[in-house]
Amino acid sequence: MYDELKKLYGSLRNQMNHKWNRDMPLGELLFDRWERAQHLGFGEGANIYHNSYVYGDVTVGRDTWIGPYTLLDGTGGLEIGESCCISAGVHIYTHDTVKHFVSGGKDSTEYHPVKIGSFCYIGPQSVVRGGVIIGDHSIIGACSFVNTDIPPSSIAVGSPARIIGEVRLNSEGKVILVYHRKSEEDTPSDECAS
Numbered sequence: 001m002y003d004e005l006k007k008l009y010g011s012l013r014n015q016m017n018h019k020w021n022r023d024m025p026l027g028e029l030l031f032d033r034w035e036r037a038q039h040l041g042f043g044e045g046a047n048i049y050h051n052s053y054v055y056g057d058v059t060v061g062r063d064t065w066i067g068p069y070t071l072l073d074g075t076g077g078l079e080i081g082e083s084c085c086i087s088a089g090v091h092i093y094t095h096d097t098v099k100h101f102v103s104g105g106k107d108s109t110e111y112h113p114v115k116i117g118s119f120c121y122i123g124p125q126s127v128v129r130g131g132v133i134i135g136d137h138s139i140i141g142a143c144s145f146v147n148t149d150i151p152p153s154s155i156a157v158g159s160p161a162r163i164i165g166e167v168r169l170n171s172e173g174k175v176i177l178v179y180h181r182k183s184e185e186d187t188p189s190d191e192c193a194s
Contacts, residue, residue, distance in 0.1 A: 027051060028068075037066070043082060056094070060084075061118060076111030076130055081118030087142070089125040092116075096130055117152060137167045139177075155179070 012029035016022050033047035040054060043062030048054070052066055056074035060066070061082030069089045072078055076094030080086065094114050099107035112131030116122070120134055123142035134140065135152030145159040155165035155177060165179035 025051070067124070077113035078115075079113070080116045081120065081136065083118055084116060084120045084122070086116075086122050087124040087126070090122050090128070091126075092122075092128040094130045137169070139167060 009026050009029070012026075013023060016024055016029055027050045031050040033049055034045070036050065037046040037048045037060070040048065040058070040060070042048065042060035043064065045063040046060050046066070047064075048060075048066035049068040049070070051068050052070040052072065054072045054074070056076070056078070058072045058074035058078045058080075060080045061084070063082055064080055064084040064086065066072070066086045067088040067090065070086055071091040071093075072080075072086075073091075073093045073095060078092060078094050086092075092114055094112060096110045096112070100109045110130070114128055114130060114132050116128070116134045117136035117138065119137045120139070122128070122134075122140045123144060125142055126140050126144045126146065128134070128140075129145070129147040132146050132149055134146065134150045135154065137153045138150050139155045140146055140150070140161060141155070141157030143159070144157050144161040146156065146161045148160065150156050150161065150163065153167040154163045155167060156163050163180075165177060168176040168178055170176060
């Protein structure tokens, strides 16, 4: 049995490497990301990696890519629009157990829906907190913590995420990223400068 599995793995690995120049874990070679998305009721053309977690009520639009090692918590309701990229390691939470555990179980778990618009990019390792709405055409930078609403066509980064620019589309549909100039608040004072 081990030899047969090893042979299967080698064959699948070679096919993946030849077709896409990638080396993937066995689970990703065995399972079809598009079939899994279809099974979950996601929109046409959406896909989700085998090693991603999905809980509760999660709605995903067509052509959305859900990267590896993501966590989609829909226990409070999660809606992701069409043509989005939810990058590797992104966690989206719609429930919060902090008060429950800190109170020794006397306080209850809180649930707050999350809505991510269409045509959004959520950067790797970002965390989106319950109750947040991210508008269409927005970019969330890698390793960001989103704990407040992000208006449409915004570029937001950091922990907590703050808006640093905007996304514009020209008449041909090409993306133009416009970054805000640094304000005095973002510049260290003379007292702090070394």
